[in-house]
Amino acid sequence: MKPVDQPLQDLGWTEHFAAQVTDAEAGHCRPVRVMAVHRGAIMVSGGGEQQSITPYLPGAKPTDDHPTVGDWLLIDEQTAQPVRVLQRMNLFKRLAAGDPRKEQMIAANVDTVFLVSSCNQDFSVARLERYLVLAREVGVPAVVVLTKTDLTDTPEDFVAAARAIEPGLPVESVDARDAATVARLATWCGPGKTVALLGSSGVGKSTLVNTLRGSNSIATQAIREHDGTGRHTTTVREMHRLEFGGWLLDLPGMREVQLTEAATGIAEIFDDIAAIAQDCRFSNCSHGSEPGCAIRGAIESGAITVERFERWRTLEAGESANAARLAKRRPR
Secondary structure: OOOOOHHHHHOOOOHHHHOOOOHHHHHHEEEEEEEEEEOOEEEEEOOOOOEEEOOOOOOOOOOOOOOOOOOEEEEEOOOOOEEEEOOOOOEEEEEOOOOOOOEEEEEEOOOEEEEEEEOOOOOOHHHHHHHHHHHHHHOOOEEEEEEOHHHOOOHHHHHHHHHOOOOOOOEEEOOOOOHHHHHHHHHHOOOOOEEEEEOOOOOOHHHHHHHHHOOOOOOOOOOOOOOOOOOOOOOOEEEEEOOOOOEEEEOOOOOOOOOOOOHHHHHHHOHHHHHHHOOOOOOOOOOOOOOOOHHHHHHHHOOOOHHHHHHHHHHHHHHHHHHHHHHHHOOO
16 A cells, blocks of 8 residues: 555554555555444544545444444545455454343554543442453553542542552543643653543543543533432544544443453453462362362451452453353354
C-alpha cells in the first residue's frame, strides 16, 4: 500500500494495519476508522470529514466480524461500502446484557484503558479488580483514575487502596473539572494514541471527557446523594478528540462487567492467591474445611485478607460459569 499520510497516523493508523492491505485492495479501497456506533449505522473517518455508512459486511458472522468503535475498515472507493475489518490489536467484549449466551463487542484497538472510580461511597476495589482483569485478559495496559478528590479529606486512602490491588499499578487522582490535574494523564493521550474509559455511572467520566477534550459538550448529571451513584449519561460508543492529540473512547457506564473467558486475567491479578493455592494438600481443595488448605493458613497468618480471597473466589466462580455457558453454545 502507498505510504500512510499524516491524517491517518493521527487517527491511530500504524504498520500493524498497513501491512494487512494487499496491493489489489489498495487499488480500489481506502482505510477508515470507526468513530462511533449507532443503531443501523456507523460513523467513520479516513483523515477527512466523518461520514455515515452501513455497518454490515458481506458474509460477516454476527459477532467479531462486524465493526465496532475503534476498528479499522477497508471501504470501497466507489460504493463507500465496507469490505472487511482489519485484524485488531485487541478487542474488549462482554456477555450481552439479558442474554449470557451472546457476546457484545465494546471497543477495539485501544492503547490504554483508564479505570475510573470516584473518591466517595461508590469506590469499589472489587469493581476495579473486575475492570483490571478485563484489561489484562485483552492485553491492554491499565491506569486507575480516581476522580472527585474534592469529596474527601483523605484522597491518599483511596490511592493506597487502588495501588494495593497490584504492585506497580499506575494510579492517578484528579479533579475532573480541573485541567491542571487532568494534565497528569497526558502521557497516555498523545497523538495517534487511543485510550478507553471504563467506570460505573456517576464517577465523573463525562466531566473527565469534557476536560480532556477542552469542551463542555458532553452532558453530565448529578449523582444521587444517598449512595453516590448516578445515571448513565453516555449512550453511544464513540471516539473523542483530545487536546493532547490522541483519541478517547467513552463507553456507556457498566456497573457490572460480565467477563468472558477471563481465566488468564484473573490469574495475573490474583497471582498471589493462585500461587498459595498450589501448596494446598489436595489439588481439588475448595479452601473450606479441608485439612492442609494453604489458603486458610495464609488468611490466618494475615498473608492475604478474607475480603481479597472472597473477591477471587467470586471471580473464579463467575469465570467457570461463563466458560460453561460459552462451551455449551459453541458448535461441536
